[in-house]
Amino acid sequence: MRFRGKSIRRKIVALLLVPLVSLTALWAFATVITGKQAIELLSVADVLRKLGYPTEDMARALEKERRQALVYLADPGRAGALADLRARQRTTDKMVAVFPFPRRRRCPQRYEPGREGSFPCHREEPR
Numbered sequence: 001m002r003f004r005g006k007s008i009r010r011k012i013v014a015l016l017l018v019p020l021v022s023l024t025a026l027w028a029f030a031t032v033i034t035g036k037q038a039i040e041l042l043s044v045a046d047v048l049r050k051l052g053y054p055t056e057d058m059a060r061a062l063e064k065e066r067r068q069a070l071v072y073l074a075d076p077g078r079a080g081a082l083a084d085l086r087a088r089q090r091t092t093d094k095m096v097a098v099f100p101f102p103r104r105r106r107c108p109q110r111y112e113p114g115r116e117g118s119f120p121c122h123r124e125e126p127r
Contacts, residue, residue, distance in 0.1 A: 050100060058095040065092045 065088035072081040 054095075054099050058092070058099050061088075061092045061095040064088055 065085070068081075068085045068088040071078075072085045075081060
C-alpha cells in the first residue's frame, strides 16, 4: 500500500481533501451562476422602472382619451364634452412627451394611410 508508514493524520487529511475541494468548487460555481442571475434581475428591474411604468401610465392616459373621444362622438352637443376631450388630449400629450423613447424620429408632414411607416403626428380637430 502506498500509505504505509505515514501517520493517521495524513491519511485522514488525504481522504477528506478530495471531497472538500470538490464541494468548494461546486459552491463557487453555484455562487457565480446565482450572482449572474441576480445581476440580470437588477437590470430587469431597472428597465421596468425606466420603461415599463411610463408605458403603463401612457397607455392609461390614451385609454381615457379614447373613451372620452367616444363620449364626444356619441353626443357632440353635450355640454363640456369637447372641453373634456381636449383636457384628455393634453394629458396624453404630456405622457407622450415624457415617455423615454429609444430614438426620436422626425414626424412625416403628411399621413398617408396606404404608405407603410406613415403615421398621424398632428391631431385633427374634431368636427
